């Protein structure tokens with residue numbers, strides 16, 4: 001943990017009503033609350049976020065139907081086929097968030113904003129056809145747009161909470177890397193060890209994550225004492241957490257907190273996280289209000305895209321294979 005960290009031994013994840021941020025009547029008041037929990041916990045629930053429940057329900061339906069598709073359709077959409085775009089289907093053990101310790105049981109589908117041009121984290125979305133999964137693409141795209149709009153409000157709250165202009169981060173988020181992820185966690189049976197769980201302990205690499213989880217539960221968040229605290233589902237609320245980029249840009253004042261998922265409920269768990277970063281070329285450096293000459297960042301500055309791609313190579317076995325091939329060919 002950084003010297004500047006103010007993280008505490010929290011025993012539950014705070015809930016913040018963001019209605020007055022969403023409708024613009026008290027962005028300042030909501031932002032102060034957000035700032036405090038970003039320091040002490042790094043995770044919080046938001047309620048009254050304005051995203052229609054009908055849309056959330058439709059995306060869950062689409063998510064379940066996607067993972068029930070025949071394996072050959074899912075394999076056709078495999079992430080390795082998208083090259084540097086890094087979108088599509090990831091089977092169990094295809095991405096391991098804590099690779100030295102844990103293999104992840106989760107099944108994943110990643111997408112973003114569809115673009116024809118392929119570059120790292122951007123490009124076409126691999127999608128099942130309309131015949132294979134009616135309504136899937138439409139629900140996915142609508143949900144991504146709703147997340148983007150909410151993320152912009154939360155990002156402005158971060159800026160206000162750091163005594164920066166509300167639009168401070170906008171210049172770095174003109175064409176941000178975003179990943180909209182659908183997740184399926186099969187339930188584990190028998191003895192559960194850290195060697196194999198839903199998703200291994202990790203921090204999120206990006207700027208901010210907006211997570212919807214179903215009613216099953218299993219998300220755990222680690223406090224400053226190293227205890228795993230449960231983050232149970234709250235109906236109608238999203239879980240927000242800050243990622244490594246914000247921790248770096250605040251010089252450790254805001255915490256990018258470790259978390260993991262263990263599903264032993266006996267039923268499948270589904271969750272839907274949205275990740276927003278900065279632009280690929282944006283320079284990640286400590287913001288003016290968090291600069292401290294006596295406590296300089298050990299890592300900044302670096303560019304968002306390079307950092308993120310590096311973290312992906314660590315967690316994706318298929319990218320390590322590509323790296324090996326490149327190394328042995330040279």
Ligand SMILES: O=C(O)CCC(=O)C(=O)O
Nearest residue numbers: 183204213219261271273
């Ligand atoms: O499924 C969850 O509750 C958390 C997922 C997560 O941590 C991630 O995808 O980074």
Ligand SMILES: [Fe+2]
Nearest residue numbers: 202203204259
């Ligand atoms: Fe995460």
